[in-house]
Amino acid sequence: MSNHSTKASESRRKGPVQLRREQTSQDLSDRSLLDNHDSAHFTHTDPWRVLRIQSEFVEGFGTLSELGPAISVFGSARTLKESAYYRLGEEVGALLAKAGYAVITGGGPGTMEAANKGAVEAGGTSVGLGIELPFESGLNEWVDLGINFRYFFARKTMFVKYAQGFIVLPGGLGTLDELFEAMTLVQTGKVTSFPIVLIGKDFWQPLIDWMRCTQVPGGMIAEADLDLLQIVDDAASAVAAVVEGSSGHLSSTS
Known part of the structure; x- marks a missing residue:
């Protein structure tokens, strides 16, 4: 395979911009913001x-702004299509759509793709909020309304501002980041x-047990803080819980 054809397969987004081949070496916007210690350079670029x-x-x-009721769904980008978690994500997306909610995900592969797919196949609104990453393939094919962000904090604001609740499937650091931000x-x-609402007791219960047995006795959090979370094992229970819990949020923002 030629060097050109190899590079042709390389692709990533930089905000709304698509980069391929040599252009993918451009620095990340977040990294430029957080990692640059040249004060003179900052003086000229920060404004x-x-x-x-x-x-x-x-x-x-x-x-x-006119999206309507929505729920943000989080989970691992590494979830395989043959995984039970992928099928669970599809079911969550479909049930939310049937309940009249748009489905918001990070727009990537894995669980995010599954929830977007489930929403589309059920006739609902599928939203993806993408982020500029070094090895990122862009928004998945099931996103109908997509926005690509350069900065994590702008993207995270949209996840909360336009959703009435979170459903969280098993995931990694990004999933935990969104979970704890929502709790805070x-x-x-x-x-x-x-x-x-967390789906997967076997996955999440050890984390909750650690918080209860370590953080609560140490005075780091209150026992009541754990009441912010509901843990279920199936999509139907998750959707029922988030729909019931979101009714107060809808009335308070209307």
Whole structure:
């Protein structure tokens, strides 16, 4: 295989921009923002970067403002299509769509793709909020309404602002990041009546047990903080719980 054909398969997005071949070596926007210690360089670039960040919020707000009721679904990008978790994600997406909710995911592969697929096949609205990453393949084929972000914090705002709750399937660091951010926002009263439902007792219960046995006795969190979470084992229970819990959030924002 020629070097050109090998490079032709390389592709990633940089915000709304598609990069291929040699262009994929461009630095990540988040990394440029957080990792650059050249103060003189910062003086010249930060004002422009602020405008770019502002544009991401404007684009997100403008695109999603009329979305209607929605639930954000999280899980691993590494979930294989033959996995039980993938099938569970499809079922979650379909049941949410049938309940009248749009499905918001990170737009990537794995569980995110599964939830988007389930929503589309059930006739619902499928949303993907992508992020610029070094080895990222772009939005999955089941995303009907997609936005690509450069900055994690702008993207994370959209996950919470335009959803009435979270359903969280087994996942890795990104999934945990979204889970604990949601818990913090609810615990500190930044959002109200915001249900957080975890699917997979075998996966999640050890984490909850550690929090209860280590953090609670140490005074790091209160026992009541764990009541923010509901753990179930099937898609129907997850959707029922999040729909019931989201009713207060809908009325408080209407």
